[in-house]
Amino acid sequence: MIAIIAEKPSVGREIARIAGATEAKDGYMEGNGYSVTWALGHLVQLALPGTYGYTRTSGDNLPLLPDPFQLVIRQRKTDRGMATDPVAAKQLRTIDSVFSRCSAIIVATDAGREGELIFRYIYSYLGYTKPFRRLWISSLTDEAIRKGLSELKEGTEYDSLYHAADCRAKADWLVGINASQALAIASGTFNQSLGRVQTPTLAMICARFKENREFVPTDYWQLSVTLKKGDDFRQFRHVENIPEKTEADRLYDRITIDSMAAITKTERKRGFQAPPLLYDLTALQKDCNVHLDLSAEKTLAVAQSLYEKKLISYPRTGSRYIPDDVMRQVPDLLRGVIGMKEFREYGGTLDWDNLSTRSVNAGKVTDHHALIVTGVQPVMETLTEQEQAVYRMIAGRMLEAFSPVCEKETLVIEAAVDGLTFRSHSVSVVKPGWRAVFNRSEDKENDEETENKGTARFDESETVPVSGRSLAKKKTMPKPLYTEATLLAAMESCGKELADEEAREAMKELGIGTPATRAAVIATLFKREYVERSGKALVPTDKGMAVYEAVRKMRVADVELTGSWEKTLMQIERHKLSPETFMRSISVYARQVTEEVLSIRFPETASGGIVCPKCGKGKIILRQKLAKCNNEGCGLLVFRRFLNKELTDQHLAQLFSSGTTKLIKGFKGKKGTAFDAALAFDKEYNVTLSFPKPQARNAPKQSGRKNTGRKSTGH
Template sequence: MIVCIAEKPSVARDIASILGANHRQVDHGVGYMEGNGYAVTWTFGHLCTLKEPHDYTPSWKSWSLSSLPMIPERFGIKPIPIEHYQRQLEVIERLVSQATEVINCGDAGQEGELIQRWVLQKAGCRVPVRRLWISSLTDEAIREGFEHLRDEADYQSLYEAGLARAIGDWLLGMNATRLYTLRYGGSDRKQPLSIGRVQTPTLALIVERQETIEHFQSETYWELKTRYREVLFSADKGKYTDKAKAEAALSSIIGKPFSITSVKKKDGKESAPKLFDLTSLQVACNKKFNMSAEETLATIQSLYEKKLTTYPRVDTTYLSEDLYPKVAGILRGLVTPYPTLVAPLLSGAPIRKDKKVFDNKKVTDHHAIIPTGQRTGGLSEREQQVYDLVARHFIAVFYPDCKVSTTTVEGAVERVKFKTSGKEILKPGWRVVFEGNAPEPTNESNSTGKTSDTEEPQEALLPNFVVGEQGEHLPELKERQTQPPKYYTEATLLRAMETAGKLVEDEELREAMKENGIGRPSTRANIIETLFKRGYIVKVKKNQIHATDTGRQLIGLINYELLKSAALTGQWEYKLRQIERRELETKSFIDELKAMLYQLTQSVLAPQPSPPKPEEVRSTEIPCPRCGRGVLLRGRTAFGCSAYHEGCDYRIPFDLCPETSSIEALQRYIERSQQEPVEEPSLLF
């Protein structure tokens, strides 16, 4: 008997139908289906989990600083103590004991691999195991997958990466949570200070942004503009920070003619928006429909299980080249309202094959999220909204580029120069997919131009200007204030997690940075929801995310940079990907993490200097070189940052820079220490 194990009952039913295993042996959702030499069963996601601290050592059940760090000699797993989970695990154990072969039909990803391997380990599997690896749940995809089953060993590194992630999260979460709760939260553990490898740097991003906004000092500047032929021109000078100079420039042009000095037109192309990976889909749904990241993930997962879209937990926006022959069939299967948009693509000319869409080098286990071409029906409003986004993006990438003409006009009044620009859409190309009115496409190469965002506001269409023309104009000087950055929304927070906190607008650069992002696409939604549930963040007006006092206090307590650094956490993620690619040993990753835990424990438990008394503190007025928020104070034993109560622990002991040092000597010491190489702690993963 061949035993097939899927991750969910619904997937098991689809597989059983294809294999002819139609005899149900099911009792209240627990059981299997058999027939034709197969038994098809399922998990409910994770049936097993890593053991808890007290499962290794009874004394670890009590929270105690003396027991930290807790590092088991060897990690083990145990069944999750939920009654129907345990009953299903018993069914799997019995089937596996009778099997001649097992086929792992879990979700085709890192977490899916980990779920299945732990179940098979608990079931004591001793027979050969093969892997079903598919990107959609259509009948065709399942049949094709069973025709090309892979050996379990092909996915060993994927399992090891998932295992390393789970062990890493256990080690850091269990130890750091107890460490900070006991060190700073006292004996009351009703609300422990929860620390996590991904959760904490994500919270730190939110807190840092919020504090930047709250401490932002607005500055006044002036903009000089003039209106000529109903078109607004801006002074080349840009912002004036000196009001007298701005007023002088305004006075110099009042009553004098405006002259057109240059008119330049440049034709260009805009590529269609990229296909979706999970993060970009979550960003789009948050912006368009105010859907949370978790809601978007649940919705696209539902569409996947209904066989309407491909595997959703992906981090690529590309398709593999072997999918190209299937494109026409997928397009043909799209029903109302898409046939009018699809018809021009199937009119006879070959469907365009673009390197910006098809690139094997940009695809690993899975490709971008696309429709399967199966007929839709009975979708909820949310499912229809998400499906429509996926379908239209898929159709649009096969349309021609949008052809545009950009006009830049320069003018002058006396010595003050002005400029404006406008854009004209010559041929809408792919834009009609999002607007209707499909044109006849051509098979042009999508070779130039930047990817465009369909939500981007369009520049004004300009009238015809002629070099040398002159006329009256209406100048104006407007006083403006510099603005702080905006609070995170779920959309912008997801982007920040994807790029480890760096502000990146360019899509190509974002693609390159994904391996160093915080968390994985499949886990980011859960991380954000966890922060909400633990009361560290809240959502306020206009979908803004604010850190609560509890969240801010937690980040303020953490004086160990590695725990809250988005950039360094992103590098940890990169190491996990190296394990997947067999470029890094799992043991090295875990050993470095263990070393970090010893270092962290020593750092937190080290005696902390008492804050200096007010009468002992004298300000040097030198900005803190680390945080920039506070100034350096001359205390009893060291120079320290005035923002120490906000989490900045910058200090210069008097044995390095004497208390009697002048302000100039102190500044020279700071400059010299910043230039000298500083030994950073290893990334320890």
Template structure:
């Protein structure tokens, strides 16, 4: 008998259907030589501290660091889990072969391996590795089962991550709570959670300490077009006024016109992070909400495996593209022109070198039915981006017009879309149902070199703006690149190696910060609470709160997954780091009540508003607000 273990009951039903197993039993489905069973979540986990050493049950600085000689696992203490584990254990005892059908990723590999280890599985084990749950994908996967040994480094990376999180979380949380928690508050520390919180706190402190500075901009309107002075900003009103008076009475001359033609590529296919970013921007969905929605679409067989960090497809997907396009029938008006000719195959979409375990998130070609409103929105994003990548590039013309008034230079840039190409896929829908291309670029009137005429110059006072608070979208990008916010896709790809957390876990990290009351949400903005700010100020160890240093540890975990770095070396370094942190904190002579630990915040009342620069801050019941709120200033800063 061949025993298949899926990651959850719904997936087990899909697999059993394809394998011809139809007889339902208690905890598994049987038939045609197969028994298909399932896990749900983490059936097994690492032992608790006191299960290694009874004295570790008590929280005491003298017991730290807690570093077990050998880590062990246990079946979780839950009646439903214990019952399902017993079913799996019984089936494995008489199995001729086991097929690991777990989630095709690091965490899924770890969950299933732990269950098989605890159930003392002794028969040969194969691995099902698929990127979608369609019948075709499952059949193809079972025809190409791989040996479990091929995924040993993936398992070792998952195990190293779990042990690393245990070592740092258990020791640092007890250490900081005992040393600084004043016997009333657990200070939760995590390997990824704490540097993520530090990103938010540091940005918040930048905003709070920001001092706005005035500057002046000289612009002029010529032929209904706004030209800006090439000199840029003036640091004093006197300097700006001198230039204004110089240009006020003379005519405006067009001195040069340059036009460059170019192309713009369609936005990249989605990985999980970019999908979460887009959904947060467009629909204000949290990272966790988006993950749940795209996971549901995967389980409904309409999109591919979601927990991915690549935006590319492998070459073997190319022959399947026409059938996928035919399958998404609701987009027939957009797909029909593509299917009429040969589909392009470019390195911007297909690159085997950029694909490891899974490819980018795309539709499967299964026609979506019975989707919720939120699922329809997310599927639409995935489908349109997929379709757009097979359309021609958008052809554009960029024009720069230079002008001069009394030797003061001005310029303006404009862009014209010559051929929309892929942009038609993202056309807006007008109220009457007609499609309308999204107008997001400034087009210029036709100028001629040497022309001149009257103009209307103005000098406007402006104020420098503070950095913007993180939203979930910008925080996800910062986690992906270890705090370095970049817009360039190629550079972002290079920085992903050192990102903190994994695409599949970042949403959970953010949710943990909410649950522990370290952050809260104001509209879309993520704001650190007093507790969150104080925790980061207490922590002196950069190893605990630096996104960059944590990113280096993440890079090593990725190297373990690729077989380029030994798990035992990673864990040895981590144990040494934990030992050093414990020593440093134990040696800290600061006391919980010290001002250095909890510095008093100076009152902001009466200081200039950092948002508009015109008003002053007023103190309310829970927050400072700007005195210019009646004229529209929205600045608000909680105590």
């Protein structure tokens, strides 16, 4: 009997069907010499600090550096703390039973770092040494599964992949657990989570938020003239922005309607915009956030569903390229795509004998090639609206990637008016090429392009009359707040803003997180209540800003340093670095991070002896960013900043002593509307808004927003 282990039941049942294991059992399928079972995600995990006898008493116990690390069955949070997940324990017993009766094992967990780790931790925890081989496939079509089962790889070929995944998990544990525990000890009861990738990501969001909010706009002026030729008008802008109003007025007055403009330059350039590369997961998540308003986490979930329905290739890929053998399948795949009603009209514009090969490069394919459709034709009516939309994005991108270039003509005209130089710039599409697939406008279009669509030809040395002039007051603008799309791009390039697609590709190894983990990192920031959405923008909460302010100058928040660790993990995967060397380095780093966080000094003042209303034992201590109970077992804390209002010592004293404050003026809702309200504790000692009755109807809704100091685990 041969055991096959998949990552989840749906995939296991598909593989079982192909293998002929059709008899359903409890937690596995059997038949034709195979027993096909499955994990339920991570059934086994690294043990928590308590397993090593750690209790939070003082910084002397830190850093915690297990050697060796211990594995335990997946834990879940209960009212009494962390406990073994009974569902995981039951399935693990089933896997143990299947493995014990089989002579060999085929690993069919997802073909990537995390899939490899899921199996290896199970295999190690159960103590097996039986040989195993690897099913490595990029789609779940029947053909791909059959081909994969006939071309199994030796399990040892993926040892380096496992070592990279194992080192990543241990690095997250060492940095996250130690930094979070150190922060709790340094602050007394500031029980907030820090993480190896989570905290630098939060730091990017908070730094951008502060930069945006503290930005002081500067006025400047733009001087423009309108030139007339026949019945055609074209606007020209002065080549320099004017910083001073008096100078702007002087130049404006210098030009009159009687002025004549001498055309000094006309330049036409033909340009070619290459088709975009195929999607990897991060590129798909960015576009789905922009065009479909889907979060990174939701996009991944939808893509995973499409993968399990055999409609697309493996979604957690970090590559935007395909090898030559896959390229040979592309014409047939494209014929399937143009059979969709959305793309039917586009089929005639493809150059079938000369498809673009920009996305074809075997040397740039990682574990999996770029995201493509499989050729299995979707029955759209059976898919959810989001599945349909994401499938169209992937199918449409395939059409774009193999289409001709977009051909454009750029026209630049310069004119001299009363000694001043003015310029007109416009771009026209000659042949849309790949841009005809979705027919979307450029993401960043020059404002002048929309103003200059006239057809009149201006020739050098000719003179034309000025028919109008204008002076517009403008303001410098701050960098915009991050959206999930722009945050994903920043994570991919370690915060560097790179417009060029090839430059972004080159930076990938220095990014923070991986395509497979970035969505989970962003989701964790929401779960911890560090970040919230304001429209599409990501905005830090008071809690998130408090964490950022505490650690922003430390290694644990350093984006580029975190990116260098990701590159090191990739070196392990490529056999260029031993896991032992990495673990020695990350242990030193964890020690440095711990020492830095323990060194934080939180200034505090007494509240005048107010007894904690929650536990009745501790006293309330007032600090710069928060107020909290000094009884470690209580955990009650309130952040000073609440809805853009800084709470005074008097406000906090009222709240802790009587459970409510007097009316406080100047709160601001998410839309910037100012309002007045009191603050009060609810039954769980979260801070809520309390409105006087006459104002209750007009008060803005706050969506149940709370200022809460709820405890979070550090993993």
